[in-house]
Amino acid sequence: MLDVMTIGEVLIDFTPAGRTAEGNEQFTCNPGGAPANVAAALARLGASAGMITKVGKDHFGALLHETLLNSGVDVSALSLTDEASTTLAFVHLDDDGDRSFSFHRKPGADTFLRPGDVPFDEIEKCRILHFGSLSMTHEPARTATREAVAKAKEAGVLVSFDPNLRLALWDSKEEAKQHILWGLNYADILKISEEELSFITGSTDVEKGSLMLRQQFGINLIVVTLAEKGCYYRLADADGYVPGFRVKSIDTTGAGDAFLGCLLYRILDSGVPLHLLEEQQIIGMLTFANAGGSIVTTRKGALQSMPTTEEIHKQLETKTRNEDKYKPGFHFSPPSHWMNDPNGLVYYEGEYHLFYQYHPFGNKWGPMHWGHAVSPDLIHWEHRPIALFPDEHGAIFSGCCVVDWNNSSGLFEGSHGLVAIFTHADTCPKTGQPRQRQSLAYSRDKGRTWHKYEGNPVLAEEDLIDFRDPKVFWHPQSERWVMVLVAGDHARFYGSKDLIEWTLTGEFGKGEGSHDGVWECPDLFALPVGDSGRSKWVLIISIGDNPSIPEGSRTQYFIGEFDGNTFINDNPAERILWLDYGRDNYAGVTWSDMPEQDGRRVMIGWMSNWKYANETPTGAWRGAMTLPRVLSLTSRGEGVVLTQMPVREVEQLRKASESRENVTVMAETPFTLQTSGDLLEIEAEIDLRSGNGVQIRLKSSGESETRIGYDAEREWLFVDRSNSGLTDFHPSFACEHGARLAPVNGKIKLHIWLDRNAVEVYANEGLVVLTDQIFPDAPIERVSVSTGSGQVMLNSFHIHELKSVPFPNGAEEKPSRGNDA
Numbered sequence: 163m164l165d166v167m168t169i170g171e172v173l174i175d176f177t178p179a180g181r182t183a184e185g186n187e188q189f190t191c192n193p194g195g196a197p198a199n200v201a202a203a204l205a206r207l208g209a210s211a212g213m214i215t216k217v218g219k220d221h222f223g224a225l226l227h228e229t230l231l232n233s234g235v236d237v238s239a240l241s242l243t244d245e246a247s248t249t250l251a252f253v254h255l256d257d258d259g260d261r262s263f264s265f266h267r268k269p270g271a272d273t274f275l276r277p278g279d280v281p282f283d284e285i286e287k288c289r290i291l292h293f294g295s296l297s298m299t300h301e302p303a304r305t306a307t308r309e310a311v312a313k314a315k316e317a318g319v320l321v322s323f324d325p326n327l328r329l330a331l332w333d334s335k336e337e338a339k340q341h342i343l344w345g346l347n348y349a350d351i352l353k354i355s356e357e358e359l360s361f362i363t364g365s366t367d368v369e370k371g372s373l374m375l376r377q378q379f380g381i382n383l384i385v386v387t388l389a390e391k392g393c394y395y396r397l398a399d400a401d402g403y404v405p406g407f408r409v410k411s412i413d414t415t416g417a418g419d420a421f422l423g424c425l426l427y428r429i430l431d432s433g434v435p436l437h438l439l440e441e442q443q444i445i446g447m448l449t450f451a452n453a454g455g456s457i458v459t460t461r462k463g464a465l466q467s468m469p470t471t472e473e474i475h476k477q478l479e480t481k482t483r484n485e486d487k488y489k490p491g492f493h494f495s496p497p498s499h500w501m502n503d504p505n506g507l508v509y510y511e512g513e514y515h516l517f518y519q520y521h522p523f524g525n526k527w528g529p530m531h532w533g534h535a536v537s538p539d540l541i542h543w544e545h546r547p548i549a550l551f552p553d554e555h556g557a558i559f560s561g562c563c564v565v566d567w568n569n570s571s572g573l574f575e576g577s578h579g580l581v582a583i584f585t586h587a588d589t590c591p592k593t594g595q596p597r598q599r600q601s602l603a604y605s606r607d608k609g610r611t612w613h614k615y616e617g618n619p620v621l622a623e624e625d626l627i628d629f630r631d632p633k634v635f636w637h638p639q640s641e642r643w644v645m646v647l648v649a650g651d652h653a654r655f656y657g658s659k660d661l662i663e664w665t666l667t668g669e670f671g672k673g674e675g676s677h678d679g680v681w682e683c684p685d686l687f688a689l690p691v692g693d694s695g696r697s698k699w700v701l702i703i704s705i706g707d708n709p710s711i712p713e714g715s716r717t718q719y720f721i722g723e724f725d726g727n728t729f730i731n732d733n734p735a736e737r738i739l740w741l742d743y744g745r746d747n748y749a750g751v752t753w754s755d756m757p758e759q760d761g762r763r764v765m766i767g768w769m770s771n772w773k774y775a776n777e778t779p780t781g782a783w784r785g786a787m788t789l790p791r792v793l794s795l796t797s798r799g800e801g802v803v804l805t806q807m808p809v810r811e812v813e814q815l816r817k818a819s820e821s822r823e824n825v826t827v828m829a830e831t832p833f834t835l836q837t838s839g840d841l842l843e844i845e846a847e848i849d850l851r852s853g854n855g856v857q858i859r860l861k862s863s864g865e866s867e868t869r870i871g872y873d874a875e876r877e878w879l880f881v882d883r884s885n886s887g888l889t890d891f892h893p894s895f896a897c898e899h900g901a902r903l904a905p906v907n908g909k910i911k912l913h914i915w916l917d918r919n920a921v922e923v924y925a926n927e928g929l930v931v932l933t934d935q936i937f938p939d940a941p942i943e944r945v946s947v948s949t950g951s952g953q954v955m956l957n958s959f960h961i962h963e964l965k966s967v968p969f970p971n972g973a974e975e976k977p978s979r980g981n982d983a
């Protein structure tokens with residue numbers, strides 16, 4: 163009894179092999195054929211697999227027979243014919259190893275497979291029957307295939323189907339489609355490419371297309387292969403993406419078959435019926451399959467390139483190592499999967515809460531949940547179960563939390579508790595347009611469990627498509643809650659006595675500041691201006707990516723007054739104040755309900771940029787937060803401006819320090835320090851009166867270096883990450899960017915934090931800040947300070963090696979969708 167039988171074509175692929183000295187093209191003879199490859203992959207991994215097929219009584223037929231046999235595939239159901247020659251295919255590879263084919267099959271021996279050649283009794287006894295569409299292009303193989311599949315189905319054998327669309331082999335597109343649809347009716351497991359999915363469903367959206375197939379055919383497991391990006395799966399009640407592996411691919415032939423063979427192997431190995439497999443199990447299987455597929459692309463040919471279990475495990479380990487390479491040492495990042503904006507920042511009963519935009523089933527943006535973490539000190543975070551799940555009103559977009567101290571909402575039965583105010587995002591059934599409405603959830607147990615408010619949504623504006631990211635605070639002067647949120651090109655202000663009924667009180671922003679992108683994630687608060695005794699209001703507005711703006715998404719702020727109803731800008735409308743001059747600080751907002759005796763206004767931002775956030779090379783996890791920063795206002799010649807410095811709690815990260823004073827750096831004598839850790843904090847006071855500038859290079863043990871520089875002539879501070887390591891995942895990533903920074907008495911002060919995935923540069927006590935992701939090829943191990951001409955004096959230079967912070971999972975029950983959140 164065999165585990166798996168595959169039915170269909172086996173053939174010879176002739177793959178290009180350079181040219182002869184005379185310039186003639188040469189080809190290597192590579193056995194292949196999708197169902198044969200799948201059988202070989204399974205046999206390689208240790209399953210028993212047999213192949214039902216037909217070859218010609220010729221040299222190539224004999225070769226295929228021998229190759230299958232040597233690959234461990236059972237060939238008792240391989241028959242021979244002299245009605246036609248063995249099928250041949252010539253493969254043409256482009257520069258990326260992608261293929262096209264020319265087939266020699268008019269007819270080919272495999273199309274002469276007859277029902278009489280099919281061992282139906284063996285099929286009944288096996289666990290999986292796998293087939294494709296190519297054995298249905300011509301009779302009699304079509305009938306033989308159909309009868310085999312029908313028999314398997316009848317006997318309760320799992321049926322696996324790969325449409326494997328090759329239009330050149332069909333008389334017409336319609337015919338191909340009709341037979342693929344026949345196959346779909348029988349499939350329990352479907353492996354399909356994006357092109358095939360759009361050919362069948364007309365949809366280029368894998369999520370929609372796979373849903374259509376699921377609804378029409380009830381297929382238990384649909385897997386859409388996405389080449390090097392990995393794959394997408396759809397089960398009865400869950401779906402998601404599983405990232406692929408970065409490898410140097412030379413020939414993609416057979417990669418999909420290896421993928422499928424690996425997947426079938428793991429399904430068999432688990433012994434669990436398909437409909438009982440848990441999502442995490444499927445993700446594990448698909449990761450294994452992605453690894454198997456990627457290995458095959460690094461070798462020429464198909465059938466004989468199938469990976470072993472050891473090779474796959476090695477690939478998995480390398481990936482884990484590479485992913486861990488960029489896992490931050492002290493910046494907050496999610497346990498796995500995708501994260502964007504910080505949400506619901508609130509301090510309550512001794513804990514800082516950090517919620518965040520989270521896609522728990524993929525490493526790209528997707529259906530938004532609120533992830534959750536808590537901390538006693540803003541540095542050590544403990545991961546908690548997901549706080550808010552999407553529901554009948556849609557996904558959970560950004561928003562805030564407040565403490566309802568006086569039970570103004572009536573949700574806390576005479577006590578107090580946390581209220582989350584967030585955007586519910588779905589599609590309006592009437593117009594088909596995206597719809598964003600504001601809703602509430604509350605927690606009576608310090609944010610451990612959440613209940614959605616029954617009357618959700620509490621605030622809707624029918625005509626506004628972009629209407630989101632509420633930030634709420636108590637405004638004692640008007641004795642009500644104030645909500646600021648964004649509506650495309652402006653901010654709106656609403657007032658409420660109970661957090662439930664909201665009234666529009668004002669608008670601000672049309673024609674003010676930057677409108678390079680849609681307005682998002684507002685925040686509004688008052689801060690003292692230095693020790694002047696007066697205060698000003700700060701309105702924070704993040705602006706989304708715009709393909710024509712190289713900076714991508716970034717954050718601006720306004721200084722002015724808030725009269726309880728609206729914001730009044732102190733500066734001319736055209737004046738733009740940027741929060742951060744690096745590329746990776748977005749959607750930052752501040753903690754609510756900081757204790758009065760603390761008094762700090764602390765902000766944290768998402769350390770990425772919508773321009774390339776979905777592409778950063780971190781693998782199964784993606785996204786980190788900036789360091790938490792204290793915001794202050796200071797008065798300068800040009801008016802009141804924000805400054806920011808990391809919270810003092812980061813000092814506890816220091817583990818070893820080294821200090822130098824009065825070091826003279828000249829062009830020919832740079833100052834270099836070897837470091838023994840790659841998590842660093844550097845403080846430098848630099849006197850530039852006799853030099854034209856300074857460069858601080860953070861060098862890896864490999865080739866990469868990130869440059870932090872100051873051009874004294876232009877009074878320009880910059881970060882150059884064009885050679886910082888992995889940069890090719892997006893054309894905008896490799897860049898140099900900076901900001902004006904005036905020296906003070908001929909000196910500048912730099913305070914730098916370096917993590918495995920980022921560098922944060924604070925200049926002159928946080929007057930100018932640059933926050934940037936970097937992905938060095940190897941750990942950073944050298945810091946060098948140099949100058950172009952003249953000399954600079956390092957009045958002081960402190961370098962601290964920093965501790966890595968563990969981010970443990972809180973000991974708690976598993977997240978479940980069972981509760982009403």
Ligand code: FRU
Nearest residue numbers: 503519559560630682683749
């Ligand atoms: C900002 C943003 C918000 C939105 C959220 C969705 O990054 O686009 O406006 O609420 O992300 O994840």
